[in-house]
Amino acid sequence: MMYAPKSGGVKRYLMAKRAWLQKRRPDIQHSLVVPGPRTQVEGDGLVTIAAARLPFGDGYRMPASLTKWATILQTLQPQIIEAGDVFVPGHAALEAGEALGVPVVGFCHTDAAALAALHFGEWAEAPTFNFWAQAYQRFDHVVAPSRHIASRLEEAGVERLTVQSLGVDTELFHPSRADRARLFKRLGLSPDIRLLVFAGRPAREKNIESMIDAVERLGDPYRLLLVGAGKDARYSSQVIVHDYERDPIKLAGMIASCDAFLHANENEIFGLVVLEAMAAGLPVVGPMRGGVGELVDATVGQLARVADGPGLAEAIEALFARDLEPISKAARHRAETRHGWDTTFEGLTRLYSQLIAQRPATRPLALIA
Template identity: 45%
Template sequence: MHLVDTTLFYAPHSGGVKRYLHEKRRSLAHTPQVTHTLLVPGASDALIAGGISTLAAPRLPHRAGYRWPLRRRAWRAALIALAPDLIEAGDPYLPALASSDAARQLGIPAVAFAHSDLPRLLGRYSGAAGVRAGEAWLRRLYARFDAVLAPSQVIAQRLAAAGIARVSVQPLGVDAEAFHPRQGVLDLRVQLGLPARTRLLLFAGRLAAEKNIPLLRAAVRRLGAPYHLLLVGGRDARRLDATTSMLPYEADTARLAQLIASCDALLHAGTQETFGMVVLEAYACARPVVAVPAGALPELVDDAVGVLAADVSAAALAEAIAALYARDRAALGAAARARIERDYAWPRVVAQQLDTYRALLHQPRPAALAGVAL
């Protein structure tokens, strides 16, 4: 089987989708009779079957190195030239259109992975009209695909409610060896210039608006010393105020795992998470998580492995943080690690995906796919 993944959610400092693709490649490299190719935007055209292929696309200003593809025909031609047996599109934009074009021409299955929540994104700018427009676009787009994968129940339910068929849940995973409690170091507080008794919380990821960084900072400020928040995702290393420090984004998995494993817990207030891969990374490091009840986070965070705040507010989040420190954090971390080993290690997740792909390869494609034009 030659599998091609394609997406524009791929940049030098991009997050969960890129990690998913790289971990998938690493797992598939050890799978007999499977070849995996990526096709992503880059500075130039370079097709490498079994490698990371790129098509030239302009860089988006102030968007962490992301590029926006403009050449649908070139994208389709590149996919056809790679001669895949199955294509997975990881965004709802031009690469997805080109994927469905190429799949129809080749007579092969096309899978869409809903890594983003386009209707809610448009809704932030255009309200209910934006949500409706996003749902209408996804209905037309995903009708061209043989299957639609959602990383969480909440996204699967939203897609189904929008009238999208053939949706199934495919959770993401984590590298349980790279993210491991043994990666922790004892002197991180010293490195940060903090007292040894500091109750150190961490957030790792893009410092984007939907991550609600001001809410995280407000919650920790309400608690005051000895609580301290470490934000891993900035441009430089600096102290922001008495209760918050910042470190640059860590593309180095080993360093990111070290930081997570050296803190007490992960703190997450994102309201638009379609999955929340950093939560799994914290669990793999045997660290509990404090989160808000929004997006897919309630599917991952429960009383066995952390604390879910009562609502999305600084007061509720501060209360949840304090509640965490009143519990046995070592026991919570051990339960979190056990959950990863049972359900979310990448070999298990990728094996589940391969079952889906093989089923698609052995079944007739729905005739309706041929009649949808975009």
């Protein structure tokens, strides 16, 4: 259900997987089932199921009909199903998997309990965690994109668990796309400005206010460019807001043209946009906690002890007190050598082949995500 016109990392993962399978594993038939304005097959295995738009949800939709989702999944006759959440699509996947006798994998993209505590208060964390835990315990296998979320799943009693990090398109996100002079001219910035960037959804968990607070504390010559994330942000003279960028090439060029990437979500499951920034040759400032803390260290950026305004400001200053050129090169090198999509999808297809082998079937290999 985290697939929407302006959605971020989950959608990029799903689309990257489709492209990789078409190129590297044409023997696998892949269907993608997502919410949409109407129920239809849009072509090339993309199926949308009618769902109401969430108010203030920036295009996200809330699936409501468990029966409809389960029926469509069964009609597609997959040999394995990957569920991207534990709500209606996830429960429908479990029902369809049981009816078909095929394995169902839960790919954990969200810490629902942490989000509940953030949005509704601490009282909401325990009941949400219990629901989340019971749901993931039902899957034949669970995939976690980071050790951070894997530890949360283990705490929830999930035993059949694999950690498989996500990847990045290192050809799309590349330092060669940088045109700093052009971007600075378009934004009306002088060459001596130190430009940090964040790209993502305008969601509370992204902790955008702390990023704004950090650059306000620092003052000149620091500026923060918010791409997509500035819709509901408190505006400041230190902040430049840019609309959601649909063109991936333009987005890659914009990121590569900045001086450093800033991230402030301490509960990030993985942080795909961090990899994109690293692939573009940007040092990263981010929190020690969560998935971002697993991707960033002193070699490729600067970690903040606390992801509030003062903590981020301290880390930003510490980064720019160093020589950025070797850090930029190290960030690019790490993205290239550790985080190509080949590693991610080769790992997933091996795992899924093993799960299918445990339940022999005669149909052609098919995967639903």
